[in-house]
Amino acid sequence: MRKQILHELKRLEKFEKIALNSIIVDDLNEVEMKFIIEKIFEASDMIVRLHKVLKELEDE
Structure with a gap:
């Protein structure tokens, strides 16, 4: 369970970075x-x- 949560956290944080970058660029x-x-x-x-x-x- 912990491993799945950490994986999802990484995925969401990566999405956040990409989305924020797309707003700027x-x-x-x-x-x-x-x-x-x-x-x-x-x-x-x-x-x-x-x-x-x-x-x-x-x-x-």
Whole structure:
């Protein structure tokens, strides 16, 4: 379980970096930018949740 959570955390963090970079580098219209920002927030929320679950598993 811990290994799967760590794998998902790495995947989400990589997505976050790529998405943030695309906002900076790519010439996006307003709709595209809003969509990417929304997905970044969703990924950030999931990262926080997974860190909490990981901490709970380590405390057991």
